[in-house]
Amino acid sequence: MINCLLCDQPISTKESFSNIFSFSKSQARTCQVCKAQFEKIGQKHCPSCYKYDEDKECEDCLHWRKQGLPADHLALFQYNQAMASYFSRYKFFGDYALRKVFASELKLMGKEWKDWQLVPIPLSQKSLEERGFNQVEALLEEAGLSYYNLLEKKETVKQSSLSRKERLETQQPFCLISETVPAEKILLIDDIYTTGQTIQHARKILLKAGAKTVKSFSIAR
Ligand SMILES: [Zn+2]
Ligand SMILES: [Zn+2]
Structure with missing residues (x-):
């Protein structure tokens, strides 16, 4: 039992x-x-980012389209109350055992995307030390999926200490670990997709480095 x-x-x-x-x-x-309590994202969702209950492309995606890099994301679950409390326990209270909760869903995802190189979104060194683990890597490991660390997160200045202008010009938070990108098709993996800002920064840097296609995936949207 x-x-x-x-x-x-x-x-x-x-x-x-x-x-x-x-x-x-x-x-x-x-x-x-x-x-x-976890609600799967149904048929009705934004075609570009899986935001639920959207018939057509959502506001965030229209923004990315205008910026010249349309979102290409899929997600499994709605970011509801249950999901918020799950991630708060898993990430902020560092309950490592909770990496197991979505293992079977991720295993299935891995089968569907077996020709793609999975690349987790990294944490900054500071967050990694505080939490003790990268929550995305732990989820993938529990599902038995191999991944490749291509990105590194730079230490960023606290948003509140920046001027309004500086905050608006959000800087690229990532840099590449290796000089070349060893795969043409990359699937970026994150835990939660909010506006897409983080993912889009990561996509930009990988595309610039030579990846042909970079799509993204998250547990929750
Ligand atoms: Zn229970
Ligand atoms: Zn969207």
């Missing part, structure tokens, strides 16, 4: 047994009540 990682209630053997034969082929880590 194992307990749900989110509510600590025991997961019934029937539940975990049926899970063995479902698509995930792995032991359930969360009970069905908790898992049901």
Whole structure:
């Protein structure tokens, strides 16, 4: 008998047994009540970034299109209350065990994108030291997916200490670790997609370095 990682209630053997034969082929880590709190993004979503309940391209994506780099993102779940509290426990309280919650979904994603090089969005050295792990890498490792670290996050000045003008001219927060990009097709992986700012910075730098196509993926949007 194992307990749900989110509510600590025991997961019934029937539940975990049926899970063995479902698509995930792995032991359930969360009970069905908790898992049901996460809402999958349905058919109705922005075609460019998966923002849910959008019929056509959303405001954020129109912005990126105007900037000359249209978003090309997909996400699995809506960023709802359950997702917010999951990420707060996982990232800010550093509950490393929670990397297991989405392992089966990520495993499936990895199968669909097997010809693509997965590249996680990095943390700054400071955040990495504070948290003790990169939450995206931990998710991928738990799902048994290999990835390539191509990017490094520069230490950035706190936004609040910048002038308004400086804040508007958001600087490129990433640099490349290797001089060349070893894959033509790259899928950037992040945990949460908000406006797309972070992902777009990363895409820009990889495309400039020679990647042919750079798409992106996140657990939540
Ligand atoms: Zn639960
Ligand atoms: Zn969009």
